[in-house]
Amino acid sequence: MANVRTGVARVAETVLTERGAVRPVDILVGLGWIASPTTERRIQVDGAKIVEVAEALRHWAIERGLEERDGDYGDVTFTSDGDPNVERAYRTHWAPAGHVEPEKPRPRPKKLTVLAADHAWECALCGEDGDFFLEGKSGGVCLDCADLGHLEFLPSGDAALTGRARKASRLSAVVVMWNLRRNRYERQGILAEPAAIEQAARECLSDADVRARRRARDTTRRAVEDQRFQGEFAAAIREQFPGCPPERAEAIALHAAARGSGRAGRSATARKLDRDAVRLAVAASVRHVDTDFDDLLMAGIDREAARAKVFDQVESVLSAWRAGAAALDA
């Protein structure tokens, strides 16, 4: 016993200096009885020896004036038979009064599902919006508030790439979107750590032209983002201008998406979708399509003058669309 006590005290002093607290597993590592404190579920050390070490540690710790703590190991059990004495021995930590154990990362559900936004929404926690949200108890929650803001969207389409990215990413989520017509959720892709996506891409591309394939991948990603932005933009037009013919709304939205979509980031996307931006885009379309503004420009009339000339015409189409009536003969 004396030998064990001496060994335990020696290791415990070192551990206390390094960690600020002492766990029985640290002692076992220090004594060379196990290889690492990040144990697998079971540690192959004789239960009686663990209790002996724990007793020696208790003796040392009380002499040092340390406090007893119950270590939080979740559902992990240390012994195959769950012997309560041995389990307690493992779980008892020692620390000086006031010592705060470093916080462990919160456990997460195994399969996270994130929804791709297909309508205007607002985060229940911060009021921001975004391309994706999580269904919370009191409404949608943005990726930042859900601690997923660091993840990147990888659209479906390349099963190997998706599989590898998921495997390489410590945290990933499945992205789904509600399909109104089919009345079901449909998978859009995944969210994964950017580095994991890169790594997966490298693995997939190892024997191909890396640059060309990556370009293709980026194009796909952009296409999906553009498509989503286009949908959002068209919806925003219909909301503000119910009388705008759907095909016109689609065309305006397509143009807006082609000019740059959500790629620029969340707040930029929100800005592009606000009422003013939508109104300006629709007004521009009306000016070009429903008035002779373009002809005036071609005739050499300067832009401001041409705008002034067609102003009333544009406004009357806009107010008709705002009121819900399609302007049939603008």
Ligand SMILES: [Zn+2]
């Ligand atoms: Zn939020």
